[in-house]
Amino acid sequence: MSLFATLGRTAALAMLLVAGPALADLAPSDAQRQTAEEIADSLLHGHYSDIDLDDDWSKRAFQHYLDVLDGQRAYLLRSDIDDFQDLSTRLDEAVLDGELARPFALYERYQTRVEDRLEWLLARLDEGLDFTFDGDQRMILDRSDMPWPTDEAQLDALWTKRLKNAALELAINRQDAEERKANAEENEDSASTEADSSSSRDDDTVDEKEKTIEETLRERYEGQLNRIRQINAEDVFDLLMTAVTGTIDPHTNYMSPRESEDFDIQMKLSLEGIGALLQADGEYVKVSSLVPGGPAEKAGVLEPADRIIGVGQEDEEIVNVVGMRLDEVVDMIRGPKGSVVRLEIVPGQAMDMTRSKVVEITRDTVKLEDQAAQSEVVEIQRDDGKHRVGVIKVPAFYVDFDAWQAGADDYRSTTRDVAKEIEKLRKENVEGIVLDLRNNGGGALQEANSMLGLFIDRGPTVQVRDARGRINLYGDTDSGSLYDGPLVVLVNRLSASASEIFAGAIQDYGRGLVVGSNTFGKGTVQTLNDLDLGQIKLTRAKFYRISGDSTQNRGVVPDIQFPSLVDPESIGESSLDNALGWDSVRKVQYRQYGDPRRYLDILRERHRQRADDHPNFHYLERRATLAERLREQHTSVSLNREQRRQETQARENEQLALENERREALGLEPLDNWIDSRGQDEEEPQPLERAPLTEAAEILLDFSRLESGIQFAEHE
Structure with a gap:
């Protein structure tokens, strides 16, 4: 520092x-x-x-x-x-x-x-x-x-x-x-x-x-x-x-007239930039999340918890931004569509501010189409042959409000797009569906409600409690469901708000399994109130699952846990100052669709066996443990040049050894430098980001087999 x-x-x-x-x-x-x-x-x-x-x-x-x-x-x-x-x-x-x-x-x-x-x-x-x-x-x-x-x-x-x-x-x-x-x-x-x-x-x-x-x-x-x-x-x-x-809570904020104007621009998704949400972190500006479908996510060179220490335009000199105010840094990163911004960053995993690198991102406008749900078929090879599992990636809960309010018949929304993808996957004869909600930061609550209706036959989705203790119940009112087959919901630390409501409801209904890492824990509702000068964003209510549990602070705890790519100490509600605590209210009456948790012991054991043998999962688990240990040890830095380099090199050697152990197991060339490891998985046959998705498909196949009463062979 x-x-x-x-x-x-x-x-x-x-x-x-x-x-x-x-x-x-x-x-x-x-x-x-x-x-x-x-x-x-x-x-x-x-x-x-x-x-x-x-x-x-x-x-x-x-x-x-x-x-x-x-x-x-x-x-x-x-x-x-x-x-x-x-x-x-x-x-x-x-x-x-x-x-x-x-x-x-x-x-x-x-x-x-x-x-x-x-x-x-x-x-x-x-x-x-x-x-x-x-x-x-x-x-x-x-x-x-x-x-x-x-x-x-x-x-x-x-x-x-x-x-x-x-x-x-x-x-x-x-x-x-x-x-x-x-x-x-x-x-x-x-x-x-x-x-x-x-x-x-x-x-x-x-x-x-x-x-x-x-x-x-x-x-x-x-x-x-x-x-x-x-x-x-x-x-x-x-x-x-x-x-x-x-002092009240991290989401209650005063917004000056200028900040209010910027907030309106962001809500309309018309901002030209890199598609990253930034926050101040002491003297640094830190990436808190990436906008799905945005330029930064597509470029693959920026990740949550990265610190930005310099900004440059096209071929111009990079300007140091350490100690600069957040809105000034944001203004420097914004720019016209098609132009290039150069960022000097310190990766979130780096334990020393000397470990910087320069990345380039071409600015663009984030469009609704970039956040649209998309599907694919994942093939899993087992002893009895190939199995086909459908995957639907849902980057955000969106709706074209203008078209919807105008009464258009063909307006875009998450629910409508997911319904189309389900129909496509049915024609592919998939054995089940994985809904991928990783990095989905939320969006329109009505879409979380209506999308749940594709998988259940009407029922409550979420309870919202206001300051007076009054509880309003929201849910799907349409009868019938579109898909009633095996279902797994994949989440991570960046799944927040509406994503947590949807995943929690699937878990409470027993409609499917939730796998991945603990979600963000954003379980509060804010409104904007006009002031004489600017606005105040005020926490007015709290979300509760139909089981009565809050999603605040704790988030949704998956049925089967995966190691997290994101450090929970840096990102998530529990990492924010003065975050409101977890609590619960009375559960509501709802229909139970099944009891997937009765299979959890065997599902977890089979997952454990695969994870132990899979280089990517082995790496993720060991990396999380190593990062926690290094963070606890790294409380000061040496001002002796050689000592500083030796300490930094020792930490990076541990990180590099883990990375190269993974690459060797996958038959890839080892890396010489840990700082260059980011982005190297694009050419891999099994990239890190795909490991949780593939394992979610494996778990779905196990779940489907257990539901059908089929026993596993001893050698499987």
Whole structure:
């Protein structure tokens, strides 16, 4: 971790704002005071939970505000916290009455401290860096639980380490890049010696133009100063209100007028970009999910939990975005359809920020057709011959609302498209169907209800409980079903909201099996309310399965668990601050279609046998275990260059050994570098992403056989 670590989606916003207008220019406006009162009223009278804006809440909100401002305890002093300790019992009154002067004053104190630090950094660069990168110094990665520094001397010591770490990261990145380049040139089959020499001359020219480490860091810090000097009262108000609402739950957010406009654009799916949802993660911007059918997903070079540290346009120089506000990074990534954006990323699995790589994505517009359900037939070879299993991939729960509201007969929707795919698979004489809901982040609730109706004969789907405890029941009202054969639903950590409702209902009805990894756990409902300035996205209700269990926080637990490709510590409801907890309500009356769970012991045992023998499943399980162990061990980084490289290399050697063990078992060429492993499975006969799908088809065949009363042979 290098510089400017804070918390929450507005961490980057906090970093924007230092040397700028005087306090008078940052005073809250009448409209902002009015909006604060409206937000307080919304929280008190509109939120799902029973909220009291009292002294207890004030203490939590004050702490959350400090976490948003300075979550890594790197700017403010203990004396600063003491000076504003009155807010720990009066922040509630400040918001309720719109008296925002004191919270704004705390921000100004923070602003002064950040400005001092940036100027300190630039002064050190003026003197010239004289770091030797030896010795036994280490830098703690997460200081969120550390005590506040007591004086400037402690801050100077901390920032000396941070500056040294930033310089070391650049030095190692450059050394690694040069080594990769040299290896590539050594392995390249050049057409002629003249061509080699010309290429070498070109590379030398590029190297001559490369900035020194001091120049790169100076550009970074001066750029941050230029951006933060644009601070205005709206930015401070946005930061404060986001801290206030974030104290309640992670999905209750204040949205400024600009953010409201961006939200509307995203909801219409008319945004031209890469099709990735981003969130602030301390000083970094992190990929939270990929839009199904979007450019990033199609390119296969970006994954959830990846951190974006640089953005470049076409052939232009990549701009470092560490410490930059989230909306600025989003603006840099957006662009016209057909243009190319270059991203410098640190893969989510990487344990050190020196392990970056550059990827290219061609921008495009996400269309409804790109999210449409599609089917295929998977052939499974067994002792008694080939078996055909149908697979329907459902990327999202969508509906063409405009066409539907206009009364069109041929409007597109998930349910209609899935129905067509079922009919196609019937003609293929499949023995069962796997519904693939992996990476399906939800969408239209009505489509989750109506799609369930393709597999059951009318009945409830989900219970929705509001703040007053009133429960509304939603479900399928059409009689009859389209498909009543063997069914398996495949989910993963990125299956959320409507996907969880559908999978949970299939599980509760006993209509089929749910396999995969635990789902996201997004079990709350939000509405948008207009304010004097902007809007508030407010959690108003909670989803409950027909069994009475909530999908909130825990998600849907599959009947048969697969190892997850996504780290649950980084992605998912349980990884978010102040997430609402799991609970339950009374179950409703519904028809039981079967009891697949009576076969779980034998199904799990047969799955276990296949997984033990399958290189991809073996790899996924061991990778998940290794990632957890490395994460627990990786609490600090060495500031000794050779020690840092050795520690990083040791971790990557373990990861590479796992990857090459898998590749060897599949008859593939081993890789020389772990960082280059992403995207290599496209040419594989059995890519990692296909392993869960193929195993889901195997489980379906076992399930179908058990339902039919057929016994397994001993050697199967």
